[in-house]
Amino acid sequence: MNNSENGKHSKEGLREMRCKFNPLSRSDGSVMFSQGATVVIAAVLGPIEVKTQNLSIEGSYMECNYRPKAGLPQVKERIREAAIKDVLELAVLSEAYPRAKMSLQLQELEDRGSIDACALNAACLAMLIGGLPLKYSFAAVHCIINEEGEFVVDPELSETKHQRASFTFAFDSVDGNLLLVQTKGAFKVAQFNDIECICRSVSAEIFSFYRTTIAKYHSRSAEQSAATKEQSSGLPMET
């Protein structure tokens, strides 16, 4: 693997990730998640009552809504929504709650590149914090081939202006299997394989981020006693 000499990001991998749990008070679990300057809010509800037309006795019905920063969702957003829904349907342990619905709402706050991957990672964190049963957690990584033929992992918006090809991969946390592949542009099979390997290794960083933030959230709630009495920031926390 030759990721060390490729692109300026491939050295340190992803842009900085931050998250804040439960910024919304009325959902069953919500998270504000950012990768670099790209920010998304994800909220989950579930298990909740389902419309009869979507009711399934085998498992729960998964609903996913994606809202762009401004205006109504268009075709582009619908495609993103469908991709996220597909990944979630693979990951959710739907037989745990038959005849119910799990609903995920995603609100884009700022798109500064890699929004697909960022939205998927936010969705996963929201599911984790909402306590919905999952078969595995998942992480998505975006990567491009720029004009010089270099690989850039998790690119900024400015870097994607002159890209030759872009890739989004999602992996599961247990076997590292591919859950989603989205590609755009022209590339060679060898490049595809290289980028898949790079993204797979970078996804480990995201999984460890999930673990540390969840651990922090729980330890914080357990020993909240420490002179933190700011009313609003009692439950939500920043990392």
Added chain:
Amino acid sequence: MATKVTIVMPGERVTAVEDVAKGKRVILGPGLRRVDDKVVASKAGPLRHKEPNTFWVDSYQRRYVPARGDLVIGIIRARAGDLYRVDIGAADTASISYLAFEAATKKNRPDLNPGDLLYARVLNANADIEPELVCVNSNGKRGKLGMLQDGFFFKCSLNLGRLLLRENCPALTALTDELPFEIAVGVNGRIWVKAHSMRETVGLSNAIMALEQAGYTEIDQICSNLGDVLQA
């Protein structure tokens, strides 16, 4: 349990449980499931263990999932034939038969209307059928269950509900030192309180809601504040 807390993530094999399971039967609580001969987590959070053999994954879930034997507060939604539909905050509305009340007969129906509050026990909780409630114990006595009249009702997190219901919960003992009141706590994150006056009831509910953000050490302080507020 006081030792290092292990955080489990969905899909992870939990070998700690498997080791115990070799020697004796174990009980897998929320967030753990058996896949063939492996124990796998399905939620993220710290793994908890209660002697001798119970394991579960702790989480700050906000959605109530009914379990048999739980005490819940429900709101009557409608009456359907010889059933009442009750909203208990779960995925499905629960049902309660009009015969599941003390001294109820076919002639002598309980007088419940949509909007009434009910303190009930979950009799039946299965993912495939709607939950069923009762307001009597196995001897046909109502005990503390039944309709909640007057008072004030509010929602809180599931954790606060469980905290108040815990044996030797410091909050309730501290509050009873301040003023006399009635309280019904449902594990579905719903609380009903009633004190002598409206003023006391509101103060009490504010104190309980303040506990939500508080740690164990602040409980005494909040509860004694309540006394000061009411005297002022």
